[in-house]
Amino acid sequence: xxxxxxxxxxxxxxxxxxxxxxxxxxxxxxxxxxxxxxxxxxxxxxxxxxxxxxxxxxxxxxxxxxxxxxxxxxxxxxxxxxxxxxxxxxxxxxxxxxxxxxxxxxxxxx
Amino acid sequence: xxxxxxxxxxxxxxxxxxxxxxxxxxxxxxxxxxxxxxxxxxxxxxxxxxxxxxxxxxxxxxxxxxxxxxxxxxxxxxxxxxxxxxxxxxxxxxxxxxxxxxxxxxxxxx
Numbered sequence: 001x002x003x004x005x006x007x008x009x010x011x012x013x014x015x016x017x018x019x020x021x022x023x024x025x026x027x028x029x030x031x032x033x034x035x036x037x038x039x040x041x042x043x044x045x046x047x048x049x050x051x052x053x054x055x056x057x058x059x060x061x062x063x064x065x066x067x068x069x070x071x072x073x074x075x076x077x078x079x080x081x082x083x084x085x086x087x088x089x090x091x092x093x094x095x096x097x098x099x100x101x102x103x104x105x106x107x108x109x110x
Numbered sequence: 111x112x113x114x115x116x117x118x119x120x121x122x123x124x125x126x127x128x129x130x131x132x133x134x135x136x137x138x139x140x141x142x143x144x145x146x147x148x149x150x151x152x153x154x155x156x157x158x159x160x161x162x163x164x165x166x167x168x169x170x171x172x173x174x175x176x177x178x179x180x181x182x183x184x185x186x187x188x189x190x191x192x193x194x195x196x197x198x199x200x201x202x203x204x205x206x207x208x209x210x211x212x213x214x215x216x217x218x219x220x
Contacts, residue, residue: 004190004191004192005189005190006186006188006189006190007166007168007188007189007190008187008188009188023164023190024164024192024213024215026215026216028138028139028215029138029139029213029215029216031164031213054133054134054141056117056211058117058168058188076116077118078116078117078118078119078168079115079116079117080114080115080116080117080133081114082114082134101166101211103134103139103141103213105134105136105138105139106136106139
């Protein structure tokens, strides 16, 4: 039973892109570390996932916007949010670096 | 879709006991924040869970020992480990405070 790694370890990462590391991947669950270096969702695009996502900012900060809301929410280190299946959202800004922990789970939205 | 809380928020917690907060609880999954203020598994006792547990130290530090291993592993902030179902383990020491994030998942061990 090894210590698998360190969530805050950034050595060797490509800063020109976001990095997605699957930490747990089973049929119904994916636990994923995401590291952003200032990346954001491209202008005019939305993210929409079939499954629920619980996501926390562990380090850094981000602006997360949900469709239908007037302003993005600022997420600081430690803040976490539950994104329902099919809920449209976008990342409007990230600090460099920002470390996220995401847990994707459950059945897909119809 | 609200920001549900902050993983590093310790206000109002009872320091005489560990605090367990369920952040996501579905049939097959429990995402849980655990805050320790120096607590450890009582002498001579082992923890053993029917389901798999992925666990990270987000803040603080801990000594985690697995049955059959000679020495505990030191976990620092960001370190994460996967504990298989029915794998006996114990927490030998925690810093004050230590914030853990645990993801319990999957089928129970036979």
